[in-house]
Amino acid sequence: MLLAASIVGVCANADDAPAGDAALYQVQDGSKVDPKTLMGWKTWRALACERCHGAEQEGLVGPSLVNSLKVLSKEDFHTVIMNGRPEKGMPPFSTSDMVNKNWEGLYAYLKGRSDGKIQPGRLAPIE
Numbered sequence: 001m002l003l004a005a006s007i008v009g010v011c012a013n014a015d016d017a018p019a020g021d022a023a024l025y026q027v028q029d030g031s032k033v034d035p036k037t038l039m040g041w042k043t044w045r046a047l048a049c050e051r052c053h054g055a056e057q058e059g060l061v062g063p064s065l066v067n068s069l070k071v072l073s074k075e076d077f078h079t080v081i082m083n084g085r086p087e088k089g090m091p092p093f094s095t096s097d098m099v100n101k102n103w104e105g106l107y108a109y110l111k112g113r114s115d116g117k118i119q120p121g122r123l124a125p126i127e
């Protein structure tokens with residue numbers, strides 16, 4: 001099962017990501033993910049990013065992250081969540097331990113949402 005899951009992860013990124021990012025996340029049945037991605041989703045929930053970006057990342061006062069993550073590099077993602085863009089309404093999260101520990105999982109989670117491989121809503125660990 002784990003092997004199948006990692007193949008899905010590879011396919012998820014084969015189109016548009018450099019080879020080094022191939023195993024950014026692993027997903028099964030759309031709603032079971034690897035531990036790092038799961039922590040990314042938990043961070044998303046804990047910090048209530050959905051208040052501004054929507055429960056399905058579709059955008060509210062903040063932009064749709066399903067769209068943003070198609071173009072935003074991992075480095076730019078890191079910069080924007082750490083520093084925010086306070087003048088435009090995006091708060092900085094650099095003081096959050098949870099974001100500092102899990103930002104890469106958060107990036108992986110949002111990439112999976114953007115790729116259409118991870119479903120919106122509740123996630124569980126891959127068994």
Ligand code: HEC
Nearest residue numbers: 047048049051052061062063068080085088089090091093
């Ligand atoms: C109080 C509202 C608010 C909250 C909460 C919020 N954001 Fe934002 N976010 C925004 C706004 C508004 C923008 C657009 C800023 C701009 O115009 O450049 C933004 C921009 C972004 C961008 C850049 C998008 C792009 O295309 O450049 C990312 C990534 C992002 N937010 C992720 C997050 C994450 C992850 C969280 C939770 C940890 C979060 N945001 C919480 C309002 C918010």
